[in-house]
Amino acid sequence: MHQPRRRDRRLPRRVPSVSARGRTPRRTPDGADVVLVGYFSAKEKDFEGRMTSAATALVARGARVVAQFVQRRGVSDGGVRKMSLPYSSRTLLSYGKVREVAQACDQADADAVVFVAALTGRQQRALAGMLGCPAVSLSDVLAAD
Template sequence: MANVIHGANVVVAGLFSARRKDHVEAMDELEAEVTRLGGLVTARFVQRRGVSGKGRVRGGAENMDRPYSSRTLMSTGKIREIADACVRTDATAVVFHNDLTDRQRRALSEIFGSAVLSIRELKEERRANG
């Protein structure tokens, strides 16, 4: 996995509940982890869940800790922005602060045309390799 990150342009992303006040620090941690493994962060995306709603879409407290999509984790618009950044910055990996299901990883990898990982995987890799 480190070989996927080392020397690569990497986009980082995170979905955070509005309840979580440390999302900036969490993204800084993610960026630092990518840098420790030799990657270059070329773009950074945060989506906050429960910060504001649009129109009559149900949101609120009952949905704040849930992903926007079971398939892609984030909203369609945010996924499009990340995909555009992958192309624009020639990124070969996208690392999420969130844990991902196998289904999400496959779908996102197909959409982005790059490897998709989570911070947990990066940390496990670093611990395993010292």
């Protein structure tokens, strides 16, 4: 019997909104609406404190944090078993979390997504294409001063 095709789970390449097309990626979030994203392992017990200090540092530089997301790896039993497997080196986040962040960026019309973890150039390009706005790491923002 004929089996239906499985849907492709990859996110479609998003076209930035009209307001986002004219923007250039900025390293300093002066007056920008940003979404803050943290990626932490289960061994990191004070992830809430790191997220709070990151949000405080962004606000001190003139940004407005409109949403916060945390991706924790190895917290559940299934996650502990998967700790030996590589995470998504392309996006740093799981597929579902990227969709949540993209939806929040659309709803809040965010200017940028700031990651607490360091991002490679490839990850920045991939995430910017999927999220519809620039993706930068917090260390890049702090080093811009």
